[in-house]
Amino acid sequence: MKEEIMQLKEQVVELLENKQYSNLHDYIDKLNSQDISIMFEELSKEDMIRVFRLLSKDEAAEVFSYMESDLQEDLINLLTDKELKNIVDELYMDDTVDLIEEMPSNVVKRILNGVNQKDRKLINELLNYPEDSAGSIMTTEFVDLKMNMTVDEAFTKIRKIALDKETVYTCYVLDTRRKIVGIVGVKDLLIAQPDVVIKDIMETNIVTVNTLDDQEEVVKKFDKYDFIALPVVDKEDRLVGIVTVDDAIDVLQEENTEDFEIMAGITPSEDSYFKTSIFKHAKNRILWLLLLMISSSITGSIIIHYEEAFAALPLLVAFVPMLMDTGGNCGSQSSTMIIRGMATDEIKLKDYFKAVWKEIRISVIVGIILSIANGIRIVVQYNDLQIAIVVGITLILTVIFSKFLGCSLPMLAKKLKLDPAIMAAPLITTIVDSCSIFIYFQIAIAIMRI
Amino acid sequence: MKEEIMQLKEQVVELLENKQYSNLHDYIDKLNSQDISIMFEELSKEDMIRVFRLLSKDEAAEVFSYMESDLQEDLINLLTDKELKNIVDELYMDDTVDLIEEMPSNVVKRILNGVNQKDRKLINELLNYPEDSAGSIMTTEFVDLKMNMTVDEAFTKIRKIALDKETVYTCYVLDTRRKIVGIVGVKDLLIAQPDVVIKDIMETNIVTVNTLDDQEEVVKKFDKYDFIALPVVDKEDRLVGIVTVDDAIDVLQEENTEDFEIMAGITPSEDSYFKTSIFKHAKNRILWLLLLMISSSITGSIIIHYEEAFAALPLLVAFVPMLMDTGGNCGSQSSTMIIRGMATDEIKLKDYFKAVWKEIRISVIVGIILSIANGIRIVVQYNDLQIAIVVGITLILTVIFSKFLGCSLPMLAKKLKLDPAIMAAPLITTIVDSCSIFIYFQIAIAIMRI
Numbered sequence: 001m002k003e004e005i006m007q008l009k010e011q012v013v014e015l016l017e018n019k020q021y022s023n024l025h026d027y028i029d030k031l032n033s034q035d036i037s038i039m040f041e042e043l044s045k046e047d048m049i050r051v052f053r054l055l056s057k058d059e060a061a062e063v064f065s066y067m068e069s070d071l072q073e074d075l076i077n078l079l080t081d082k083e084l085k086n087i088v089d090e091l092y093m094d095d096t097v098d099l100i101e102e103m104p105s106n107v108v109k110r111i112l113n114g115v116n117q118k119d120r121k122l123i124n125e126l127l128n129y130p131e132d133s134a135g136s137i138m139t140t141e142f143v144d145l146k147m148n149m150t151v152d153e154a155f156t157k158i159r160k161i162a163l164d165k166e167t168v169y170t171c172y173v174l175d176t177r178r179k180i181v182g183i184v185g186v187k188d189l190l191i192a193q194p195d196v197v198i199k200d201i202m203e204t205n206i207v208t209v210n211t212l213d214d215q216e217e218v219v220k221k222f223d224k225y226d227f228i229a230l231p232v233v234d235k236e237d238r239l240v241g242i243v244t245v246d247d248a249i250d251v252l253q254e255e256n257t258e259d260f261e262i263m264a265g266i267t268p269s270e271d272s273y274f275k276t277s278i279f280k281h282a283k284n285r286i287l288w289l290l291l292l293m294i295s296s297s298i299t300g301s302i303i304i305h306y307e308e309a310f311a312a313l314p315l316l317v318a319f320v321p322m323l324m325d326t327g328g329n330c331g332s333q334s335s336t337m338i339i340r341g342m343a344t345d346e347i348k349l350k351d352y353f354k355a356v357w358k359e360i361r362i363s364v365i366v367g368i369i370l371s372i373a374n375g376i377r378i379v380v381q382y383n384d385l386q387i388a389i390v391v392g393i394t395l396i397l398t399v400i401f402s403k404f405l406g407c408s409l410p411m412l413a414k415k416l417k418l419d420p421a422i423m424a425a426p427l428i429t430t431i432v433d434s435c436s437i438f439i440y441f442q443i444a445i446a447i448m449r450i
Numbered sequence: 451m452k453e454e455i456m457q458l459k460e461q462v463v464e465l466l467e468n469k470q471y472s473n474l475h476d477y478i479d480k481l482n483s484q485d486i487s488i489m490f491e492e493l494s495k496e497d498m499i500r501v502f503r504l505l506s507k508d509e510a511a512e513v514f515s516y517m518e519s520d521l522q523e524d525l526i527n528l529l530t531d532k533e534l535k536n537i538v539d540e541l542y543m544d545d546t547v548d549l550i551e552e553m554p555s556n557v558v559k560r561i562l563n564g565v566n567q568k569d570r571k572l573i574n575e576l577l578n579y580p581e582d583s584a585g586s587i588m589t590t591e592f593v594d595l596k597m598n599m600t601v602d603e604a605f606t607k608i609r610k611i612a613l614d615k616e617t618v619y620t621c622y623v624l625d626t627r628r629k630i631v632g633i634v635g636v637k638d639l640l641i642a643q644p645d646v647v648i649k650d651i652m653e654t655n656i657v658t659v660n661t662l663d664d665q666e667e668v669v670k671k672f673d674k675y676d677f678i679a680l681p682v683v684d685k686e687d688r689l690v691g692i693v694t695v696d697d698a699i700d701v702l703q704e705e706n707t708e709d710f711e712i713m714a715g716i717t718p719s720e721d722s723y724f725k726t727s728i729f730k731h732a733k734n735r736i737l738w739l740l741l742l743m744i745s746s747s748i749t750g751s752i753i754i755h756y757e758e759a760f761a762a763l764p765l766l767v768a769f770v771p772m773l774m775d776t777g778g779n780c781g782s783q784s785s786t787m788i789i790r791g792m793a794t795d796e797i798k799l800k801d802y803f804k805a806v807w808k809e810i811r812i813s814v815i816v817g818i819i820l821s822i823a824n825g826i827r828i829v830v831q832y833n834d835l836q837i838a839i840v841v842g843i844t845l846i847l848t849v850i851f852s853k854f855l856g857c858s859l860p861m862l863a864k865k866l867k868l869d870p871a872i873m874a875a876p877l878i879t880t881i882v883d884s885c886s887i888f889i890y891f892q893i894a895i896a897i898m899r900i
Contacts, residue, residue, distance in 0.1 A: 030655050034675055155640070162641050169619050169636070169678075186619070186636060190605070191612050205480050223703060225484055226696035228619075228678050245695050246676035252699065253673060256706045257790055263710075264786035264875070265779055273791045274801070278808060282815040285783050289816060290823055292779055297827065299771035307764045314757045317767055321749035321883055324774060329715055329742055329876050333735050336714035340707055341723045351724070358728060365732040366739065373740055377747065426779050433771055 009042045016047055025054045037066035049078045061090030069102035076107050085114030092166050094139040097126045134218050135211035138232045138241030143171040145198055152194035167244050170229045173202050178238040180206060180231055208233045215251045220345055222248040263424035295430040299437055306441040316444055319391050327398040327436045328429035334359050334406025335428055339420045349415060355407050363403035367396035390444045398436035459492045466497055475504045487516035499528045511540030519552035526557050535564030542616050544589040547576045584668050585661035587701060588682045588691030593621040595648055602644035617694050620679045623652050628688040630656060630681055658683045661690060665701045670795055672698040713874035745880040749887055756891040766894055769841050777848040777886045778879035784809050784856025785878055789870045802861050809857040817849035840894045848886040
């Protein structure tokens with residue numbers, strides 16, 4: 001993929017150097033907007049603006065909307081006010097809002113200067129939706145129809161406004177108070193006779209989200225129902241925007257990345273890996289590391305508490321890493337299954353006892369197998385049946401306990417309206433560690449009388 | 451969400467009991483197919499088949515396509531051959547293939563009996579695409595146009611075949627050898643004049659995937675380009691199918707779940723949590739646990755090797771859990787960032803040295819902060835500066851090493867054409883453990899002369 005872009009770049013630079021602007025114009029005209037935006041990252045600023053000015057008005061806006069925000073900023077600083085206005089005019093409303101959110105205030109000022117009164121009001125409204133809400137990711141451009149329009153009239157309306165709308169394939173039927181009363185797809189319009197009234201072919205069973213709903217809710221609805229757009233309504237049930245499926249995919253990826261990061265004990269960040277400074281990376285990681293370091297020191301203190309036991313039998317210490325790692329891995333397996341199950345809506349809070357009961361039965365099976373495997377190893381390696389029994393019992397208890405925690409803590413977090421992903425491997429590992437080491441030495445003392 | 455379904459169910463059961471079939475028919479007619487399919491899971495088999503028979507032919511097929519495969523099997527066993535044929539006739543080709551893949555052979559036989567010769571050949575072809583390939587997730591129903599058709603002729607064709615196609619919004623322009631030469635959206639057709647020739651408005655810059663491409667590639671293209679369908683071509687570049695965006699979302703969720711599971715040391719499974727038996731769950735988890743248990747025993751052996759050192763100074767053992775956990779957490783942070791970065795195509799193999807250099811600088815910052823915090827704690831708690839220094843140096847080295855591994859191993863896996871997700875927390879933790887314990891005792895012996 002990357003090589004193709006490098007080839008494009010070389011071709012473009014060559015045409016630029018030879019001042020073959022007409023050829024260059026024809027060449028870039030054939031390219032994908034996305035590919036051009038990626039190529040721009042490889043060009044010098046001077047070359048970028050020269051190429052950009054060769055793009056047609058709508059192509060320029062499209063390329064612009066795909067660019068990374070730092071590159072957008074560079075480009076804006078090179079554009080005249082008139083050129084900037086042209087681009088902003090062509091941008092879809094949600095892309096304009098995204099742009100304003102990313103830019104420093106002097107750039108925002110220049111952008112808003114070129115926007116008319118009505119759009120500026122709308123932009124302000126959109127900017128006020130909470131981060132990660134349906135309102136913040138929706139676009140306000142959609143096709144609205146009326147119930148008593150005919151199919152023919154509907155097509156006339158769609159034709160008239162299609163150019164400016166991101167998607168026209170789902171049309172929304174509104175009543176006089178802008179409440180949504182039906183949905184009709186262009187496919188249904190195509191199949192219907194021209195004189196049929198919209199009311200008779202529209203689908204009245206409508207799935208909507210509220211402007212304040214979390215974007216995760218939006219994505220779940222896209223996952224469940226196979227939509228290409230989802231209507232967003234305000235508190236009075238009036239249609240205010242739609243979320244398109246391509247934005248839903250972006251959100252889905254973003255939410256998944258966030259879960260991966262939180263589950264690895266990283267403060268999530270929306271910036272990309274290479275564009276984040278090492279200090280920011282360090283900051284995102286250090287908090288959890290410090291927290292977990294302190295809690296794992298408790299495990300250390302527990303070990304020291306049993307100094308006499310392992311002074312009498314140093315071999316005891318040899319099984320500490322295995323018990324810690326196995327407990328951590330078992331807990332991590334369970335918490336991952338539960339966190340993921342809740343994220344995809346398969347596991348619900350009311351399933352708690354069902355899930356715990358399942359995890360306990362699984363952990364008994366897993367624990368027994370591990371104990372036997374480990375017992376054989378200990379007897380063969382150290383010829384010490386007593387230690388094999390101590391380690392075996394501890395192992396079974398550790399596995400059960402860690403899988404119980406791995407199942408319970410994420411669901412507890414959800415119950416407390418926290419992100420279940422917090423209760424993942426790192427945290428569970430440290431808790432399980434202390435407990436398994438405590439159990440281990442207690443059992444050792446009891447059985448081996450040391 | 452679930453409560454709504456329960457309400458539907460109660461309403462349906464009540465209407466069934468009172469034999470108000472006409473009311474019931476009207477009632478379910480208004481429901482979403484997806485909601486009906488979920489409700490079926492709550493009904494008794496007798497009630498399910500009674501409700502199912504009230505559905506219209508196309509509604510029945512749609513509900514059926516959303517049902518879980520075990521419920522589909524139950525239902526098929528209750529249907530007559532004629533009823534089954536009606537459903538299969540209405541199903542989209544990709545859903546039929548999915549169904550055949552899930553059903554036991556006696557059911558497959560009944561399904562194929564109702565399929566005509568031509569479709570049966572197509573089904574066999576589709577069944578032969580490798581699992582998780584673009585060919586295995588595509589649908590063979592799409593709208594194909596010819597270059598010299600007018601817009602008006604195109605609409606006539608679309609109208610005629612729209613009913614049977616999953617999506618009609620992107621039309622594919624084919625030459626006489628069925629090679630794809632252009633793409634045109636219904637939106638563009640709507641805007642264009644009726645007598646314009648397709649050749650003049652079609653987009654010739656086409657993104658395609660090959661039937662044998664991995665489904666992950668397909669999803670990446672959907673993520674990069676905002677498509678609602680992506681054309682799939684065979685080795686001779688002929689169009690054989692399309693992947694629709696709703697299927698791409700399903701694949702995206704599936705791939706993410708798979709990554710979460712592999713990264714937690716679980717053999718990935720496509721079945722849902724509650725529908726998987728405890729033995730299957732245990733089987734999916736035990737392999738990695740056994741493997742990791744063995745490798746963490748190596749850490750134990752290393753500790754035992756330094757028996758004399760900790761016999762002389764038992765306090766040394768107190769820091770083993772903290773060193774192990776911190777090393778594991780640091781490695782897990784880095785590997786997660788790298789694995790996720792590669793999954794979203796942000797980090798590429800050629801970025802290896804850039805990534806390693808970044809991780810090393812991050813780990814120096816993180817390591818120093820952790821060492822200082824920990825050093826203060828040790829001095830305050832145990833009043834032992836020497837141990838604080840030993841632990842501090844070990845900590846810095848462990849952090850650097852674990853972040854280096856966390857960055858390198860996933861990229862090595864990718865290089866070797868393995869899934870980078872294998873090289874996640876569990877594996878890295880066990881490797882880092884042995885090394886950090888080894889370094890720790892070596893430094894302790896060198897500095898403290900024990």
